[in-house]
Amino acid sequence: MRRILRPLLECVLITEQAQPLRWAKSSYIGWYSGKDPLWVLQQAGFAKKGKQSGKGLAADSADSTQDAIQLDGTRQSMNNAVNHLQEVLAAVRVGRASPGMLDALKVDIYGDRVALKAVGSVSVRDSQMLAVSPFDPQALKLIEKAVRESPLKLNPRLEGQELLIPVPKPNADTIKAMGKMIKQEGESTRQAIRAARRTVLDQVKKLASKDAQRQEEKKVQKLTDDFIRDVDGMCEGKEAELNRI
Numbered sequence: 387m388r389r390i391l392r393p394l395l396e397c398v399l400i401t402e403q404a405q406p407l408r409w410a411k412s413s414y415i416g417w418y419s420g421k422d423p424l425w426v427l428q429q430a431g432f433a434k435k436g437k438q439s440g441k442g443l444a445a446d447s448a449d450s451t452q453d454a455i456q457l458d459g460t461r462q463s464m465n466n467a468v469n470h471l472q473e474v475l476a477a478v479r480v481g482r483a484s485p486g487m488l489d490a491l492k493v494d495i496y497g498d499r500v501a502l503k504a505v506g507s508v509s510v511r512d513s514q515m516l517a518v519s520p521f522d523p524q525a526l527k528l529i530e531k532a533v534r535e536s537p538l539k540l541n542p543r544l545e546g547q548e549l550l551i552p553v554p555k556p557n558a559d560t561i562k563a564m565g566k567m568i569k570q571e572g573e574s575t576r577q578a579i580r581a582a583r584r585t586v587l588d589q590v591k592k593l594a595s596k597d598a599q600r601q602e603e604k605k606v607q608k609l610t611d612d613f614i615r616d617v618d619g620m621c622e623g624k625e626a627e628l629n630r631i
Contacts, residue, residue, distance in 0.1 A: 460586040464613045467578035474571050475624045478564055483516045483553040490571055493532040495525055518549040539563040561628050572621035583610045
């Protein structure tokens with residue numbers, strides 16, 4: 387039995403004054419008092435496992451002993467921003483009612499700006515009419531205000547506990563309004579991508595050498611440029627589609 391347990395566990399008798407109790411070289415798990423001896427079972431190899439990323443930790447991190455960082459977390463953040471833009475652009479259908487065309491709208495409510503779909507459900511009455519049913523009846527007028535002041539140039543009207551939104555047939559004004567919304571969404575996506583870049587560059591600065599920092603900065607910039615290029619292409623393609631109507 388002793389031969390089996392010894393590789394897995396080691397007993398440490400601690401009798402000195404209160405100080406941090408260590409499982410690994412630099413990670414504390416608690417404190418102990420020197421009044422009474424304390425036996426601690428330490429699992430062999432725990433420090434090695436502790437190097438793995440845990441839930442809630444940054445995916446892309448670095449310290450002064452590293453020469454490179456992983457960009458998986460940064461790539462995922464940028465990809466999420468582009469996926470959101472793709473969903474918004476897919477919902478832009480001039481002249482035909484679609485619930486997705488309101489996805490980009492924000493409502494000033496509860497001291498914050500939240501997505502319209504978070505405060506109400508959107509349905510299609512017919513090919514030229516949307517209906518919004520608020521989850522909180524008191525939010526109805528705030529939703530109306532958000533729709534009326536949006537770049538979509540829609541003219542909603544209240545009907546009981548619902549907000550009806552006529553969707554006009556295509557004309558120069560509606561196409562221009564849609565084009566403006568596409569530009570705004572594209573810029574918001576670019577800002578999200580650049581924010582992800584700034585976050586990972588803070589980690590790059592912690593790398594061991596200046597050469598390593600410069601090399602990783604180039605990788606981050608290339609990744610950023612690739613995603614920005616995708617955003618530009620998506621927005622330009624949607625604007626060209628609108629201009630063909």
